[in-house]
Amino acid sequence: MKVLLAVLKQIHKPALCTGNPRCLSSGATSGLLPLGDEAPMVGSSPELVQKLRSQVEVRTDFITEAEEAAFLRELDPGLKKKRYEFDHWDDAIHGYRETERLRWGAACEEILNRVRSTAFPECSQLLGPVHVIDLDNTGYIKPHIDSVKFCGSTIAGLSLLSDSIMRLVKEDTPSEWLDLLLSRRSLYILRDQARYKFTHEILKNEESVFNGQRVPRQRRISVICRNLPG
Ligand SMILES: O=C(O)CCC(=O)C(=O)O
Numbered sequence: 001m002k003v004l005l006a007v008l009k010q011i012h013k014p015a016l017c018t019g020n021p022r023c024l025s026s027g028a029t030s031g032l033l034p035l036g037d038e039a040p041m042v043g044s045s046p047e048l049v050q051k052l053r054s055q056v057e058v059r060t061d062f063i064t065e066a067e068e069a070a071f072l073r074e075l076d077p078g079l080k081k082k083r084y085e086f087d088h089w090d091d092a093i094h095g096y097r098e099t100e101r102l103r104w105g106a107a108c109e110e111i112l113n114r115v116r117s118t119a120f121p122e123c124s125q126l127l128g129p130v131h132v133i134d135l136d137n138t139g140y141i142k143p144h145i146d147s148v149k150f151c152g153s154t155i156a157g158l159s160l161l162s163d164s165i166m167r168l169v170k171e172d173t174p175s176e177w178l179d180l181l182l183s184r185r186s187l188y189i190l191r192d193q194a195r196y197k198f199t200h201e202i203l204k205n206e207e208s209v210f211n212g213q214r215v216p217r218q219r220r221i222s223v224i225c226r227n228l229p230g
């Protein structure tokens with residue numbers, strides 16, 4: 001357990017560049033492009049949204065309320081024994097507790113197999129333990145890129161208990177950004193450039209606005225599957 005949590009610390013190394021992609025003085029709302037019934041994304045330009053569409057997926061209502069409850073039953077007792085961590089200024093995550101789990105009960109295992117077959121090619125070698133982050137309602141995840149040493153080309157995450165906004169920002173060009181509406185019970189998948197060339201973050205409640213619409217951020221649990229570096 002200790003080893004994986006150390007790996008997770010590496011995964012969570014915050015990015016040095018933290019350009020604000022939506023600085024109001026730069027006319028930030030121009031170029032917003034809602035995608036209709038496709039993945040709920042808006043970005044800095046239609047071209048960027050178009051380019052990233054093949055590498056970013058959000059599947060709304062990927063799990064049912066009953067399946068969400070199954071995860072809660074399995075995860076909450078263990079999480080409740082931990083305290084939310086707030087005071088690690090150097091961490092990429094603020095206001096969180098986390099765990100990882102290799103063996104799951106039948107209900108959750110079945111859901112996770114659905115996540116795996118949706119997100120990863122059949123031959124893909126997956127990171128065995130699944131990563132779980134419980135963000136307090138005041139918690140948030142700062143911009144970072146997951147460690148290339150420990151994680152492969154694809155990151156797939158379920159969002160439980162709350163809607164949230166995930167923001168991607170091009171590492172060397174902060175004016176290029178994409179916001180994803182991660183609705184409660186959705187699955188997101190980041191692949192390739194979206195995973196390697198863009199930082200990702202989960203916005204704090206005060207900043208949680210999608211395409212002009214306020215998206216209240218409550219306590220949120222994410223369940224994240226990753227593959228191994230090729
Ligand atoms: O909570 C999430 O969905 C994202 C977590 C994340 O970025 C990470 O653990 O590296």
Ligand SMILES: [Fe+2]
Pocket residue numbers: 011144145146200
């Ligand atoms: Fe991450």
Ligand SMILES: [Mn+2]
Pocket residue numbers: 088089090091
């Ligand atoms: Mn720390």
